[in-house]
Amino acid sequence: MNNLFLSLRPWQWIKNLLIFVPYLLTNKSFDYIMVELFFAFLLFSLFVSSTYLLNDIKDREIDMLHPKKSDRPIASGALTVRKAKLSAFLIMTLVTIISFFVNQNLIIFIFIYGCITYIYSNYTKYIYLLDTLSISSMFLIRIFIGGEIAKINITPYLALFIFFTSCILSISKKLSIINNADSLNENEF
Secondary structure, eight states, X not given: OHHHHHHHOGGGGGGGGGGGHHHHTSSOOSOHHHXXXXXXXXXXXXXXXXXXXXXXXXXXXXXXXSTTGGGSHHHHXXXXXXXXXXXXXXXXXXXXXXXXXXXXXXHHHHHHHHHHXXXXXXIITTSTTHHHHHHHHHHHHHHHHHHHHHTOOOOHHHHHHHHHHHHHHHHHXXXXXXXXXXXXXXXXX
């Protein structure tokens, strides 16, 4: 169970707090919408976690060769591929069913997120710029979920701010990885 929990990466759920941003930017006081936003946050976070399982299954052989990623439960064999697939399927199914009762439009955003994640994991992950655009689109979906749940129109300014901020963060992370790899290579000689 602990290996499944680690593979779901709940510490990554912090990104999903963007769902609350549209509501928090309004002058509305705390009301039932916050409860609905909380459930949307929880459901979306579980869905995103299930996509991590599928991504780790796909990247298993590559991750086995990586100094840090080889310790991930799926790469190390501590969590079987079969159990990871079954868990991902169950989580996705439950999220879809429960989302229907929270907000039917949430299912649409989850589906779009799932499609972008699939394209990212299978095609754009290793293509410079397309990877960043995919990641930024996934961040943008979080804002639109929050707007949909809270019945708030997302302004182009907020959407562009989130999109370009996530682009900058994504590129910065990649540059940091490249710089660290260069530093390690220089220390070998």
